[in-house]
Amino acid sequence: xxxxxxxxxxxxxxxxxxxxxxxxxxxxxxxxxxxxxxxxxxxxxxxxxxxxxxxxxxxxxxxxxxxxxxxxxxxxxxxxxxxxxxxxxxxxxxxxxxxxxxxxxxxxxxxxxxxxxxxxxxxxxxxxxxxxxxxxxxxxxxxxxxxxxxxxxxxxxxxxxxxxxxxxxxxxxxxxxxxxxxxxxxxxxxxxxxxxxxxxxxxxxxxxxxxxxxxxxxxxxxxxxxxxxxxxxxxxxxxxxxxxx
Amino acid sequence: xxxxxxxxxxxxxxxxxxxxxxxxxxxxxxxxxxxxxxxxxxxxxxxxxxxxxxxxxxxxxxxxxxxxxxxxxxxxxxxxxxxxxxxxxxxxxxxxxxxxxxxxxxxxxxxxxxxxxxxxxxxxxxxxxxxxxxxxxxxxxxxxxxxxxxxxxxxxxxxxxxxxxxxxxxxxxxxxxxxxxxxxxxxxxxxxxxxxxxxxxxxxxxxxxxxxxxxxxxxxxxxxxxxxxxxxxxxxxxxxxxxxx
Numbered sequence: 286x287x288x289x290x291x292x293x294x295x296x297x298x299x300x301x302x303x304x305x306x307x308x309x310x311x312x313x314x315x316x317x318x319x320x321x322x323x324x325x326x327x328x329x330x331x332x333x334x335x336x337x338x339x340x341x342x343x344x345x346x347x348x349x350x351x352x353x354x355x356x357x358x359x360x361x362x363x364x365x366x367x368x369x370x371x372x373x374x375x376x377x378x379x380x381x382x383x384x385x386x387x388x389x390x391x392x393x394x395x396x397x398x399x400x401x402x403x404x405x406x407x408x409x410x411x412x413x414x415x416x417x418x419x420x421x422x423x424x425x426x427x428x429x430x431x432x433x434x435x436x437x438x439x440x441x442x443x444x445x446x447x448x449x450x451x452x453x454x455x456x457x458x459x460x461x462x463x464x465x466x467x468x469x470x471x472x473x474x475x476x477x478x479x480x481x482x483x484x485x486x487x488x489x490x491x492x493x494x495x496x497x498x499x500x501x502x503x504x505x506x507x508x509x510x511x512x513x514x515x516x517x518x519x520x521x522x523x524x525x526x527x528x529x530x
Numbered sequence: 531x532x533x534x535x536x537x538x539x540x541x542x543x544x545x546x547x548x549x550x551x552x553x554x555x556x557x558x559x560x561x562x563x564x565x566x567x568x569x570x571x572x573x574x575x576x577x578x579x580x581x582x583x584x585x586x587x588x589x590x591x592x593x594x595x596x597x598x599x600x601x602x603x604x605x606x607x608x609x610x611x612x613x614x615x616x617x618x619x620x621x622x623x624x625x626x627x628x629x630x631x632x633x634x635x636x637x638x639x640x641x642x643x644x645x646x647x648x649x650x651x652x653x654x655x656x657x658x659x660x661x662x663x664x665x666x667x668x669x670x671x672x673x674x675x676x677x678x679x680x681x682x683x684x685x686x687x688x689x690x691x692x693x694x695x696x697x698x699x700x701x702x703x704x705x706x707x708x709x710x711x712x713x714x715x716x717x718x719x720x721x722x723x724x725x726x727x728x729x730x731x732x733x734x735x736x737x738x739x740x741x742x743x744x745x746x747x748x749x750x751x752x753x754x755x756x757x758x759x760x761x762x763x764x765x766x767x768x769x770x771x772x773x774x775x
Binding site: 328331334335338339341342346347348350351354355357358361362364379382383386 | 573576579580583584586587591592593595596599600602603606607609624627628631
């Protein structure tokens, strides 16, 4: 890899920033992969806002409604640091994010919660899964991008709310457990299908995962281990709310 | 009015707070009116969050969607200081707020925007009107409550966004102006009908406006002047976006 900071991107489009870009960005494929990743995370947060705001309408009490609406707001606040960084990388943040609209919208269309509890499980299990996935990818990246991604995904303690409400719901009506367990499996399946499609459609992202001439990447065994870790953490989350996985 | 700080409310239910209550709170009717007002404002903010989050779905671009979603989040953040104060007044904030659900929901049901522009006008004109109304009532209250209400209603600069987008929309399609002007009139009419009903159903609130043995209140002429001011400010807002009123 011929790496020199001066060769980053088109100088016409170069961002005005005093921080030098990490060396890895001199590889256009790496740069594109980071832009794709940030775009996916950014659109994911906007989409999470929309979905949580819709779930808030199903809340059984006004207090629950405000709690879910607050989760929605937290997701939205995470968009700003992502957009800022995309602007630094000399791209229009909203165009990059919008390019992920179809995949995320398809996921949400296929997993529309039928009631308050399905919404809670989706917020808790789905967001946990997405965060784990982005964390795994971030581990492959330069320190600056990794720190940004990890800060964006930091747990805001809202999972506790979902865990408590789901457990209480199952205690009140044990039949709920079977339905929500199936629902959790379906969420996992749909998430994998969409994640796979997103990566497959983006050469830069799949290059990042598969590695390349200059990138260590992940071999098939490593990708297998990654999916095992994602599945295990999903199972942990399901257990935490008292559901079979 | 026999006023002593010690006589405020039921001691069993008294809030643990070090700040002495303003003298006015020794009058149970005054206390109830303040609780009603804060409840109405609090539910109004929650309801504004819900409606803006729904409008965000109609946004023509992702950037506009995020701008509207951000407005929704700001509205939601305003709920906390109101709930805190209601708790200090020894009432359950969510029960008080929930008692205003029917009136606000009826308003929103009767004024569901047909498109993005109607949503923008409703956010801008409707919220402006509600804020003006609450400001007028706050002017009748003790300094502590007044400051809380005014801080809650502080303009967040989001009106600018709406004004800019509505003006651009009308410039692009001048026929929009006629439809939005009618829409603004309808919003004003519905808001007055609902505000009047809310006050009429609550003895404490109407007592506050009408005055009583110990409260100066507003005479009919003063109420007339208040409505004139509200109407004038509504007209100013309509003019600011280039609409007849």
